[in-house]
Amino acid sequence: DAGVIQSPRHEVTEMGQEVTLRCKPISGHNSLFWYRQTMMRGLELLIYFNNNVPIDDSGMPEDRFSAKMPNASFSTLKIQPSEPRDSAVYFCASSLKAGRTYEQYFGPGTRLTVT
Amino acid sequence: LAKTTQPISMDSYEGQEVNITCSHNNIATNDYITWYQQFPSQGPRFIIQGYKTKVTNEVASLFIPADRKSSTLSLPRVSLSDTAVYYCLVGGGTDKLIFGTGTRLQVFP
Numbered sequence: 001d002a003g004v005i006q007s008p009r010h011e012v013t014e015m016g017q018e019v020t021l022r023c024k025p026i027s028g029h030n031s032l033f034w035y036r037q038t039m040m041r042g043l044e045l046l047i048y049f050n051n052n053v054p055i056d057d058s059g060m061p062e063d064r065f066s067a068k069m070p071n072a073s074f075s076t077l078k079i080q081p082s083e084p085r086d087s088a089v090y091f092c093a094s095s096l097k098a099g100r101t102y103e104q105y106f107g108p109g110t111r112l113t114v115t
Numbered sequence: 116l117a118k119t120t121q122p123i124s125m126d127s128y129e130g131q132e133v134n135i136t137c138s139h140n141n142i143a144t145n146d147y148i149t150w151y152q153q154f155p156s157q158g159p160r161f162i163i164q165g166y167k168t169k170v171t172n173e174v175a176s177l178f179i180p181a182d183r184k185s186s187t188l189s190l191p192r193v194s195l196s197d198t199a200v201y202y203c204l205v206g207g208g209t210d211k212l213i214f215g216t217g218t219r220l221q222v223f224p
Contacts, residue, residue: 104161
């Protein structure tokens with residue numbers, strides 16, 4: 001298996017632009033997670049899906065952030081409009097099921113820079 | 116969600132055994148203890164998970180005392196490639212993963 005796939009790996013955009021990050025989870029995994037990592041705040045969970053349904057989006061910073069999972073093999077995280085403080089590495093992870101007892105497999109991340 | 120406390124950083128030399136201790140005084144009965152490893156510019160990677168006593172796999176051992184208020188990740192004979200950040204997480208059931216600040220391990224030649 002190729003593991004969790006994220007694209008793009010790097011994104012540089014100007015403030016105010018829309019940014020879309022993409023994720024393909026491991027086939028057969030039923031849960032998908034979006035994290036954000038910065039030096040100041042560490043690794044934060046933004047939202048997670050179980051069987052394509054958003055379960056907990058309490059970590060989404062504000063209305064500028066939205067996430068979708070139209071099917072079991074694809075998810076997007078959108079930021080509109082983007083701001084410099086959104087600069088971070090965004091990770092997508094998947095697991096067989098949600099819950100701490102299930103190993104999460106992380107993708108390589110997307111490094112976002114908003115100027 | 117049980118809070119965890121672990122050292123911010125540790126140094127070691129190649130070939131030594133490294134023990135990273137995590138305290139979780141408020142651990143609940145159904146909580147598991149899980150450790151993740153993160154290399155620079157990569158996502159975290161699962162290392163090991165346990166509930167009580169000792170768990171061993173091909174890369175590490177996890178020691179959990181009877182009261183489960185702490186746990187120790189043991190890395191035998193570390194190499195330079197073990198330089199990474201190690202996260203201790205506690206929870207169970209449908210709890211979401213909450214990463215703390217982790218322990219930054221630096222291995223020197």
